Amino acid sequence: MDIGLHNLEDFIRGTTILGTGGGGDPYVGKLMLLEALKQGHKIRLIDPDDLPNDARVINVLSMGAPTVINEKLPSGPATIAAVRAAERELGYKFDAVMPIEAGGVNSTVPLLVGALMDLPVVDADGMGRAYPEVQMTTYNVAGKSGNPHVLADDKKSIVVTNTDDNHEAEWLCRAVCVRMGGIAQMACHPLTGREIKDHAVLRTVSLSIEIGSTIRKARSANQDVFAALLDFFRARGRHARQLFEGKIVDLLRETREGFSIGRVVLQGIGDSKGELKIVFQNEFLLAEHDGRPVAMVPDLITVLDQETVEPITTEHLRFGQRVRVVGVGVPEIMRSERALQIFGPPGFRLDVAYRRIEELAA
Amino acid sequence: MDIGLHNLEDFIRGTTILGTGGGGDPYVGKLMLLEALKQGHKIRLIDPDDLPNDARVINVLSMGAPTVINEKLPSGPATIAAVRAAERELGYKFDAVMPIEAGGVNSTVPLLVGALMDLPVVDADGMGRAYPEVQMTTYNVAGKSGNPHVLADDKKSIVVTNTDDNHEAEWLCRAVCVRMGGIAQMACHPLTGREIKDHAVLRTVSLSIEIGSTIRKARSANQDVFAALLDFFRARGRHARQLFEGKIVDLLRETREGFSIGRVVLQGIGDSKGELKIVFQNEFLLAEHDGRPVAMVPDLITVLDQETVEPITTEHLRFGQRVRVVGVGVPEIMRSERALQIFGPPGFRLDVAYRRIEELAA
Numbered sequence: 172m173d174i175g176l177h178n179l180e181d182f183i184r185g186t187t188i189l190g191t192g193g194g195g196d197p198y199v200g201k202l203m204l205l206e207a208l209k210q211g212h213k214i215r216l217i218d219p220d221d222l223p224n225d226a227r228v229i230n231v232l233s234m235g236a237p238t239v240i241n242e243k244l245p246s247g248p249a250t251i252a253a254v255r256a257a258e259r260e261l262g263y264k265f266d267a268v269m270p271i272e273a274g275g276v277n278s279t280v281p282l283l284v285g286a287l288m289d290l291p292v293v294d295a296d297g298m299g300r301a302y303p304e305v306q307m308t309t310y311n312v313a314g315k316s317g318n319p320h321v322l323a324d325d326k327k328s329i330v331v332t333n334t335d336d337n338h339e340a341e342w343l344c345r346a347v348c349v350r351m352g353g354i355a356q357m358a359c360h361p362l363t364g365r366e367i368k369d370h371a372v373l374r375t376v377s378l379s380i381e382i383g384s385t386i387r388k389a390r391s392a393n394q395d396v397f398a399a400l401l402d403f404f405r406a407r408g409r410h411a412r413q414l415f416e417g418k419i420v421d422l423l424r425e426t427r428e429g430f431s432i433g434r435v436v437l438q439g440i441g442d443s444k445g446e447l448k449i450v451f452q453n454e455f456l457l458a459e460h461d462g463r464p465v466a467m468v469p470d471l472i473t474v475l476d477q478e479t480v481e482p483i484t485t486e487h488l489r490f491g492q493r494v495r496v497v498g499v500g501v502p503e504i505m506r507s508e509r510a511l512q513i514f515g516p517p518g519f520r521l522d523v524a525y526r527r528i529e530e531l532a533a
Numbered sequence: 534m535d536i537g538l539h540n541l542e543d544f545i546r547g548t549t550i551l552g553t554g555g556g557g558d559p560y561v562g563k564l565m566l567l568e569a570l571k572q573g574h575k576i577r578l579i580d581p582d583d584l585p586n587d588a589r590v591i592n593v594l595s596m597g598a599p600t601v602i603n604e605k606l607p608s609g610p611a612t613i614a615a616v617r618a619a620e621r622e623l624g625y626k627f628d629a630v631m632p633i634e635a636g637g638v639n640s641t642v643p644l645l646v647g648a649l650m651d652l653p654v655v656d657a658d659g660m661g662r663a664y665p666e667v668q669m670t671t672y673n674v675a676g677k678s679g680n681p682h683v684l685a686d687d688k689k690s691i692v693v694t695n696t697d698d699n700h701e702a703e704w705l706c707r708a709v710c711v712r713m714g715g716i717a718q719m720a721c722h723p724l725t726g727r728e729i730k731d732h733a734v735l736r737t738v739s740l741s742i743e744i745g746s747t748i749r750k751a752r753s754a755n756q757d758v759f760a761a762l763l764d765f766f767r768a769r770g771r772h773a774r775q776l777f778e779g780k781i782v783d784l785l786r787e788t789r790e791g792f793s794i795g796r797v798v799l800q801g802i803g804d805s806k807g808e809l810k811i812v813f814q815n816e817f818l819l820a821e822h823d824g825r826p827v828a829m830v831p832d833l834i835t836v837l838d839q840e841t842v843e844p845i846t847t848e849h850l851r852f853g854q855r856v857r858v859v860g861v862g863v864p865e866i867m868r869s870e871r872a873l874q875i876f877g878p879p880g881f882r883l884d885v886a887y888r889r890i891e892e893l894a895a
Binding site: 326329331333339351 | 688689690691692693694695696697698701702704705707708709711712713
């Protein structure tokens with residue numbers, strides 16, 4: 172499958188829903204890709220099954236708070252410089268690139284880099300959603316080292332971190348990212364085709380396209396878009412439900428230590444009573460209804476405009492917005508005990524024990 | 534000339550005087566070297582003139598605030614790891630190591646690394662004194678890139694920064710240093726023998742030994758130690774004088790952004806009237822007598838115990854201490870227009886125009 176002008180919009184909308192509020196404004200990523208497509212570059216997707224086991228693949232991304240990414244745009248050339256530095260470090264060339272997460276700008280950066288470098292993009296990622304920290308991957312859950320962690324910026328500075336501990340890599344790289352201006356282009360987690368098949372969350376790029384296409388088709392057929400979205404996930408065996416419908420009455424958001432951190436409080440409207448509080452660190456992490464958890468990482472919490480069903484990223488939350496909050500269960504690869512340690516509640520130092528969204532519905 | 538048990542104490546005392554309050558507690562460095570000497574390692578000095586022009590030399594140091602260095606000691610093995618990473622990056626082996634500055638712990642780190650790696654230590658450095666930031670070198674003044682800038686810690690993390698701008702390197706490395714715990718072992722500024730002869734401040738290790746030996750001899754002969762110290766510098770064509778004698782009546786010191794930053798105020802005793810204020814960033818930067826500058830970077834400002842004439846580093850300043858402040862002129866290589874931009878008052882954003890200490894005496 173390729174991505175072009177015919178399905179770019181679908182892809183962006185779908186990936187923003189998987190992005191659970193994070194990954195930066197998808198509009199920015201769309202503009203970058205439109206420009207590359209106009210210049211004649213091609214975006215080629217490759218299915219994990221079509222990847223030779225010994226294929227060499229690198230994850231590429233923008234590190235930084237979404238609040239910053241929207242003002243200081245991701246750079247294709249700097250990301251390519253990071254990829255080249257990783258190749259020098261490893262002593263071999265990459266056959267493909269891939270996204271480390273599904274969501275916002277970081278879904279589009281690998282497409283841009285693949286297009287500019289004429290490399291295919293693997294239809295998979297390392298988070299199955301968006302997460303704020305670079306060690307929050309299924310690769311890390313599988314015990315793979317992310318080395319080399321390469322950061323690059325438009326001043327042509329290159330910083331390469333090698334460390335035994337992927338969490339330490341995040342800690343060190345984040346400080347550099349902040350000093351690079353709050354956003355850094357990154358290449359890390361080199362993987363073989365075999366490792367991708369075993370440890371990545373598969374086919375999340377095409378999943379994003381399908382989500383977007385579902386919404387588009389429901390809209391043009393004047394169907395209930397929100398219901399179509401829930402049906403889409405349920406048809407794929409995922410738990411999905413509306414968590415709340417409400418108006419934003421309280422919003423705290425700060426850009427701190429390289430992240431966009433805060434909480435939003437909704438007052439119920441319609442059938443929703445009481446208050447829903449959602450805390451976020453780039454992404455929505457935990458939703459509590461009148462103090463009772465109703466969904467938490469790694470399960471997806473996505474905030475949608477009440478009328479248009481457009482996903483709203485954390486940096487675009489505004490006082491008074493009327494929204495629907497949807498919760499979606501995630502694949503089992505993201506719910507193992509070690510996975511929860513890395514990107515479940517303990518990974519975010521949230522003082523709550525993980526319970527699956529489908530259990531919390533009861 | 535070698536450094537051994539017979540002259541280690543002299544070296545430490547002398548280098549602390551050149552260190553102008555910075556570089557960390559020399560006692561820490563002394564203990565590290567004593568341990569290495571006891572284990573049978575040799576500290577070999579090599580004169581710059583004996584260095585082949587094509588010799589490959591690397592600067593090694595601890596980056597961090599002295600207040601931290603005294604609690605989290607510099608690591609020989611981590612520094613060696615940084616040197617090895619620089620070798621891998623450059624594709625060749627080093628023939629020698631050298632200090633980037635004269636002062637405190639950072640005078641001793643290269644001696645330790647040279648001893649452990651069985652490499653000679655070049656009798657020269659890149660500052661001719663101590664400075665808080667890694668780009669404040671005569672190499673940088675000469676336009677040499679410090680790449681690769683390698684940071685290493687005891688957790689075996691290695692961070693390699695390459696950038697077109699040495700000041701940017703300091704900016705990025707400092708953030709990593711802070712996250713490595715406030716101190717990082719560093720290798721940077723690879724130089725050839727020719728470059729050292731042209732751009733380093735020469736024979737500052739042997740100068741340190743001579744300063745220390747002058748003090749020791751004056752003490753054992755019951756001579757005026759302070760006068761002997763001034764005479765020593767004057768005999769080498771350096772301006773040297775007592776700037777003030779006083780009691781510490783005000784002290785502000787904080788560990789911030791990877792530095793020890795503050796100011797100390799002295800109230801005059803004896804012939805010294807009024808107040809002397811000295812601002813510092815790891816090192817003493819600017820001394821003002823009742824608001825009038827009397828010495829400033831790059832000239833040396835060193836605080837000595839009134840009775841013992843022992844140098845006092847910035848982190849050992851205490852309320853009520855009675856001290857003498859000495860000012861010493863520096864070699865011309867450290868006073869060029871570009872040198873002043875990098876490590877004169879503008880390099881520290883001090884709102885004062887540079888005037889030589891000998892002019893300010895008039």
